[in-house]
Amino acid sequence: MPTEASSVPAASSEETPLAQSFAATRALSEALVEPLSDADATIQSMEDASPAKWHLAHTTWFWETFLLRDHVPGYERYDADWPFLFNSYYEAEGARIARFSRGLLSRPTLGEVLDWRAAVNEAMEPLLSDPACKDLIRLGIAHEQQHIELLLTDIKHALWHNPLGPAMWDAAPGPSAPAGEQGWHEHPGGIALVGHDGSAPDEAFAFDNEGPRHRVLLEPFALADRLVTNGEWAEFIADGGYDTASLWLSDGWAWVGETGARAPLYWREGEAFTHAGWQKRDPHAPVTHINYFEADAFASWAGMRLPTEFEWEAIARGQDGSASATAHDACAGNQLDDAAAPAPRGGKELFGDCWQFTRSAYLPYPRFRPAAGAVGEYNGKFMSGQFVLKGASCATVRGHSRASYRNFFYPHQQWQFTGLRLARDL
Template sequence: MRTKPAIVTAPDALGRRFRTVRGLSTALVATLSDADATLQSMDDASPAKWHLAHTSWFFETFVLRDHVPGYRLFDDRWPFLFNSYYEAEGQRHARPRRGMLSRPTLDAIQEYRAAVDAALLAVLPELPQAALDLVELGCQHEQQHQELLLTDILHHFSVNPLEPAVWPGAAKVPVAMPGPIGWIAGRTGEVSTGRESGHGFAFDCEEPRHRAVLHPHALADRTVTNGEWAAFIAEGGYADPRHWLADGWAWVQANRIGAPLYWREIDGVWTRFGLDGRRPIDPAAPVTHVSLFEADAYASWAGARLPTEFEWEAAAADADPHAGNQLDAAGPVEPRPSPSGPAWFGDVWEWTGSAYRPYPGFRTAEGAVGEYNGKFMSGQFVLRGGSCATPRGHMRASYRNFFYPHQRWQFTGVRLAKDL
């Protein structure tokens, strides 16, 4: 990955940011036992303690090992355990078997985190700019893993018949169903898209800034709700192949999909499982945990389509990326009914119809950090806008998330678009 001047490079400010990010990760696992933190319910998800250790390995490897002469690894066996996918860093423990790591314990990993934190903060004032940029990259990387940690815990707990809650649910205030979707005419013609180099932190996949052509279109002024999705189910949306892409229909049939992930009908009432346990769905809240296949089928059923990532970015360019329902602290995390007016950030990641591919002129950097994004630009689709589990301050209009079309354990939802 190309590292660019960070948002904050002054060591004192960067140190405060580092402490804040690292502290949130610790807070998110405060209610977990060692057994909870060791669970791995599927290959796509990782144990909570692996997330805690991997993010520490990132700082230890790319900052301390590579930029601090004489630094000694906390444990020279652990890079094999906590490297994720960096081929340049050598062999690593197989991803599907991370749940087999009963040792090191959660307590031992917390000791590792404390040691890495102390070592990095001690040398921060003397680090060169390239290393400071890597500290910022590491903070951004850990914020990504904070969201993954939450969604992975949710999946781990969902396979337990007891369906335990991570946190008690917040008191529910009834919210009226929103009115019909309104439509916002989008920009047309040539637009600039992507992050401009030198204008704050960006991941390499957001660059270079380039021109895209937009045809007349409109975007929905809100995302699709649970109540609207229940109507899609009731009208046979999951049973009608006319609405589905061929791969999506094959996926529905092979996996017997009939509702969003974590939904279950009990005594005629749709419920969902969340980090606060199982509860009736809130019909006014954004639907979440749907795949691209489901999003595309719903759009077809509704007589619309999914937006392109460039349509979405152009519409959200002037919106405040710090606004909306995003992650601020450990506690109940779920999408909430949107306030009046368009809300572009938070609640649910919004599927686009755009393939995750490089922008014109994209280049990967030399070395291991060059593996950060580029090698995953195959077979995945772009999502925009962040979610209720995205740490506040991590988001921007140019941010490109990406998943395979069948995946839905993240907080993924749907905003419709249509041609004009």
């Protein structure tokens, strides 16, 4: 596949780390869509997902709206009509196209969106060294990194719907090593500090929902030292896991009845759909594309439970989530020619394979206050009806996760690289 992004040159050694991160992130977004046709980049397979072209455009709208408009005197939008198309959910920024209609946007074309990105990249150059813009630029980089992961998971869902099972990557992931016996990280319990405090150099940035740091009381517990595998999930299926109501939460059992689910998303007999098309399912690889209901049912079947977000963070505190050996090569930079399709591969690390469900509701921490203005809508208004996931996935941009990071999804959603790490009481 092509390896160079179309509009962002490689950052030079003289540039600031912030400018280098901006350039690398913008380049990675574009490198990932190079294998896609305009039609591939335009399709939307469900309301939860967005077209690849829309992700490229929305992240560019973000830079225009929150940086260029307010910090470059006399800046004029590239196209005055496009904010209506590419605003996501910011009520303070006015009306926008309905989410389920994003796949109807045949215009602007992919090429026009890439031209817009190039113009915005150039306009951003003087701001990248402006201390007054530092915090917003860091937020914008993290925002685009989130959309890189969404781009990968959304296009996977779209390609899966094609009966031909088309591949985005030529190379499939190699087989995983056997997972081995389940081990445990034991914790004695007590008072723990959780959340981000901004003091550690490797935690210089965090989203507002990661703080303030506060105390929690933990009972003694143990967290599994690896993720649940495809082979173990196959045992759950064979033992009637999807047919045993007593294993499921009431809403989960209703979901099974409504959907007819009998396996994780992307499974069929002996195979799983990947970014490299249909592949033989690896029994040793971590299971992924399961939802909260499925994760909770499996934990009940195994005689275990899901961890709380605070238990997971207590074990992960002090570990480096930024350079996991299991993080996918495609998320390290824009040189993708030797990269295999993103897929979980297994191992003993807490970060890098799958986002891991916790049983913690996504709620504000004590003393949480959303930021002023439209950027305050980023996280806080979604603190209802969702569950927290911890760690990172094989599609997460390297350096994007940390122990305090709080991902969140609704309990029925499966299309992300979501997996399961068991917990138990001591």
